[in-house]
Amino acid sequence: MAASVSVMPFLRRSCTFLKCFPTYAVRIQCASRKPWEPPKHPIDYLATRPLDTTIYENDITKENEELLKEWNIKKHQYDTSPLKEAPWEKGEWVPKSKRTGLVGMKLGMMRLWNKEGEPLATTVVQVLENTVLKYESPQEYKYSSKRGNYAALTVGSKNIPPDSRDRSYIELFKGTGVPVKDFLATFTISENAKLQPGTPLFASHFRPGMKIDVCGKTKAKGFQGVMKRWGFKGQPASHGATKTHRRIGGLGGGGSPSRVWPGKKMPGMMGDRWRWKYNLQILRINTKHNLLYIAGTFPGFKYDFCKIKDSQITPLTTAPPFPTFSPDLDEPLDEDLYADQIFKFSDESIKYEEEE
Known part of the structure; x- marks a missing residue:
């Protein structure tokens, strides 16, 4: 489907619903609709412009920039020190001691x-x-x-x-x-x-x-069957086997338990x-x-x-x-x-x- 793109300037004061959009918006015009037909809803065919998040040098003065650097250093270096307490006593090794990894x-x-x-x-x-x-x-x-x-x-x-x-x-x-x-x-x-x-x-x-x-x-x-996931043998390759070559077979529920036991090896994520x-x-x-x-x-x-x-x-x-x-x-x-x-x-x- 072909489409034409045009840029329309909007005044934010004219429409209250456009306050959340930037000053310029892009109107996408589809070929299936005649160009002179108005859109069904004012917000249709609008795509917002990506916001500019670039930090320019003029936004922050040099004095404030130096102040932010000093504050950042103090925040990360002068935090609560783990060595504010006295060093812990060193334990002695015994054969059944378990160290950290x-x-x-x-x-x-x-x-x-x-x-x-x-x-x-x-x-x-x-x-x-x-x-x-x-x-x-x-x-x-x-x-x-x-x-x-x-x-x-x-x-x-x-x-x-x-x-x-x-x-x-x-x-x-x-x-x-x-x-x-x-x-x-x-x-x-x-x-x-x-x-x-x-x-x-x-x-x-x-x-x-x-x-x-x-x-x-x-x-x-990913999702694998029982032969790859659990190493099952599979069903017979011939002698009447129809579309069951790699299937799990019976789950063993039967009439007595009437359910599948938890932990049964079945197909799943591997x-x-x-x-x-x-x-x-x-x-x-x-x-x-x-x-x-x-x-x-x-x-x-x-x-x-x-x-x-x-x-x-x-x-x-x-x-x-x-x-x-x-x-x-x-x-x-x-x-x-x-x-x-x-x-x-x-x-x-x-x-x-x-x-x-």
Whole structure:
């Protein structure tokens, strides 16, 4: 359908219904209607002009601009400091202690080699600006009774501008002195592993060779049938089967229960769920850029957030950095830390014996 567009100037004083529209409006004239016929309703065929939200230099004077900058700095830097209280006492590690986890960003995959020359597939994760946001005691944590009477720590990752989220999310950071974070995660901990809000977390929280559990979001696959979603065998391919090759078959309701039991495996949405992968090993740690090189793969796209914590399958036998690594209190570490079986490119790979 062809159409012609013309611009008509309106006076806001003439019509009360045009007060909500800008001074200029666009009248779209369809070819199906004669050009001399008036529209059925005055508001028909009107499209408002996009508002101009550009901030010009003449709108704010230089004095007011400097005042706004000073006020913005004071608002974000001199907020309630998380270190207004005295530092909390450092707990002692016992074999059944449970530390907090970290929030990482998946960067991709690369290869490492062991000392026998075999390649190992690793996933690189960056621990990006992790900070403790909140501590909840076992009495305050609402899921404590369901999770072994543990406490909880909320950890945030990646600083973002405050105006990039809604007000309800910004209220979580009000009065904490912690910048607004892009992603939040809650980890259950033992009481002796509590950390003061505002404490930064680094990749040195772990050590090479440690076993960890990683949680990532699986790939969304949409609505799928039972054969793809649950691995069902399907119906016979021949011998009288008609349009039931990939169907679920009987649901097992029958006459006795007369209903389908809750949790029955049926077609539905597949993927886009948080899933844990257990007992992965850390092969290398870069302390300068907070990088973790984790053996194998786990769910998640590139640049997706993931949650990392100590493995539940392989408990720790030696004391790790407890409750976390602190650059001010602990001994400084090398830039690159490797597991025992990983080959370092700074070492010699081939040795020749000297002939007598």
